[in-house]
Amino acid sequence: MAAAPPSAETTAYHTGCRDSLSQLYHHHHPWLQQLLSRRLGCGESAADLAQDAFVRLLQTPRHLDSFDGARAYLSRMAKGLCVDHWRRQDIERAWQEALAARAEAHLPSAEHQQIVIETLCEIDRMLSRLPEKVATAFLASQLHGKPYRQIAEELGVSERMVKKYMAQAMLQCALIEAGFEASL
Amino acid sequence: MASAVSHDEAAKRRALAEAAEWFAEWQAGELSSAQYEHWQAWLEASDTHRWAWQQVEGVSQRFTANLDETERQTADRVISSARQRRRGRWHLLSGLSTLAFAAVLIGLSWQWTPLPKWVAYWGADYRTATGDITRIELEDGTQVWLSSASALDVDYDHQRRRLQLVAGEVLITTGKDPERPFYVDTRSARLTPLGTRFSVRQRQTDELLAVFEGAVAIQTLGDADHASQRQVVDAGQQASYAVNGIGELNPADGSRAAWANGVLLAENMSLKTFAAELSQHHRGRLEIDPAVADLTLLGAFPLDDLERTLHMVETTLPVTVRQVMPWWIKIEAAGSGRE
Numbered sequence: 001m002a003a004a005p006p007s008a009e010t011t012a013y014h015t016g017c018r019d020s021l022s023q024l025y026h027h028h029h030p031w032l033q034q035l036l037s038r039r040l041g042c043g044e045s046a047a048d049l050a051q052d053a054f055v056r057l058l059q060t061p062r063h064l065d066s067f068d069g070a071r072a073y074l075s076r077m078a079k080g081l082c083v084d085h086w087r088r089q090d091i092e093r094a095w096q097e098a099l100a101a102r103a104e105a106h107l108p109s110a111e112h113q114q115i116v117i118e119t120l121c122e123i124d125r126m127l128s129r130l131p132e133k134v135a136t137a138f139l140a141s142q143l144h145g146k147p148y149r150q151i152a153e154e155l156g157v158s159e160r161m162v163k164k165y166m167a168q169a170m171l172q173c174a175l176i177e178a179g180f181e182a183s184l
Numbered sequence: 185m186a187s188a189v190s191h192d193e194a195a196k197r198r199a200l201a202e203a204a205e206w207f208a209e210w211q212a213g214e215l216s217s218a219q220y221e222h223w224q225a226w227l228e229a230s231d232t233h234r235w236a237w238q239q240v241e242g243v244s245q246r247f248t249a250n251l252d253e254t255e256r257q258t259a260d261r262v263i264s265s266a267r268q269r270r271r272g273r274w275h276l277l278s279g280l281s282t283l284a285f286a287a288v289l290i291g292l293s294w295q296w297t298p299l300p301k302w303v304a305y306w307g308a309d310y311r312t313a314t315g316d317i318t319r320i321e322l323e324d325g326t327q328v329w330l331s332s333a334s335a336l337d338v339d340y341d342h343q344r345r346r347l348q349l350v351a352g353e354v355l356i357t358t359g360k361d362p363e364r365p366f367y368v369d370t371r372s373a374r375l376t377p378l379g380t381r382f383s384v385r386q387r388q389t390d391e392l393l394a395v396f397e398g399a400v401a402i403q404t405l406g407d408a409d410h411a412s413q414r415q416v417v418d419a420g421q422q423a424s425y426a427v428n429g430i431g432e433l434n435p436a437d438g439s440r441a442a443w444a445n446g447v448l449l450a451e452n453m454s455l456k457t458f459a460a461e462l463s464q465h466h467r468g469r470l471e472i473d474p475a476v477a478d479l480t481l482l483g484a485f486p487l488d489d490l491e492r493t494l495h496m497v498e499t500t501l502p503v504t505v506r507q508v509m510p511w512w513i514k515i516e517a518a519g520s521g522r523e
Contacts, residue, residue: 093269118250123263124267127267139263173243175197
């Protein structure tokens with residue numbers, strides 16, 4: 001079923017160029033969608049994510065030098081897309097659970113909820129590489145403005161350690177913010 | 185030119201690290217006036233420093249800009265619950281950090297698993313963490329229960345339905361589809377079920393097939409010295425096999441289906457085997473004193489509640505369960521050990 005790799009001169013892609021991107025699309029889109037569909041177990045989400053992948057390639061052009069190289073790159077990208085998809089699902093579910101505890105009258109509008117969920121995904125993405133205590137300390141300080149002494153007590157560590165956690169967490173987030181590191 | 189770019193990046197990374205240190209000072213509370221002047225001097229010393237401080241401010245913005253007071257109250261609970269869920273699923277792991285993490289797990293797990301198997305495990309379509317049991321429903325109505333620390337690839341197309349057991353154990357109830365044949369490939373054989381419910385498990389050196397309904401044909405792969413063999417296993421029977429041949433048929437062991445319901449079923453099972461089964465579902469080390477290894481157990485034990493299961497064992501047999509380390513449990517003869 002898999003199509004034979006096209007001839008050498010057609011297999012380098014530059015995704016900033018529309019013709020080249022559409023060739024890439026033609027060669028790899030069905031394969032990518034199938035890969036995503038198997039990983040996610042949901043054809044509909046897979047179709048959406050496969051489209052996202054090509055949109056990203058258009059927005060951030062890349063040179064992919066061979067058929068196999070393109071597949072390797074796309075499959076790494078697919079992994080990242082799945083992680084993001086799952087993240088959003090997890091956050092959405094946890095957010096719904098938290099909302100369920102609130103009174104009907106205090107429910108925010110659907111539009112605002114989307115903004116909140118997007119913000120939470122972004123925070124989660126930034127903190128995803130950090131150990132549990134570091135992330136907890138950072139959230140307690142950033143979201144609730146808790147003093148180091150209180151955070152230290154809650155986590156059972158010294159205040160000096162909390163300060164270290166804060167610097168560690170901020171550095172990780174800033175490296176992502178500056179585009180030096182990708183989030184998980 | 186490339187080296188100029190990376191030199192610039194190194195300076196920026198250094199500045200970010202310094203900015204993060206300053207941020208931690210700021211968050212600690214009021215800066216002393218000496219510290220404040222020191223910070224100002226740092227900020228004014230270079231464009232790179234100012235750029236780095238902007239990144240820090242940008243991060244802070246992200247955490248608070250779109251959230252009101254109540255949302256902030258909920259935010260960390262939402263994030264920590266999402267993090268927990270993710271840890272249970274293992275799907276975040278990729279690249280080098282994965283290998284480091286996997287190495288730790290291998291170090292702690294009861295049976296050491298060789299690396300190539302782990303590589304395949306990470307790449308599989310479905311996989312479970314130690315302690316998890318997952319039910320998967322496939323497009324043709326086939327139901328698959330994936331046991332703890334197991335991995336499965338699903339490869340369906342319009343001609344055939346093929347499953348590949350990558351690691352661990354599955355229990356399968358096949359769906360009907362007269363158009364497309366169904367089979368399961370394992371390390372050493374191809375299994376062709378005929379409308380059935382059966383389980384197959386990879387062990388260190390061989391595999392074990394147990395059939396509960398219908399029948400399953402084993403076709404071993406064979407190797408240079410052994411021809412491929414075929415054997416039909418009927419409902420109520422089980423057989424172990426490897427690349428080089430198929431063992432004799434025995435009555436099917438109910439425990440090979442019971443785990444799908446979260447139960448470890450022991451029918452005169454030795455404590456040694458019991459511990460090995462239990463270890464499949466829990467991280468850490470479960471050690472049995474040889475003096476009690478051959479005592480036998482009868483009963484149904486919850487797989488997801490180690491504490492209760494061990495307590496049940498303690499009340500049924502003359503043994504003591506001792507926690508040597510948080511991850512190391514030892515079962516020994518009652519009255520031995522500590523005193």
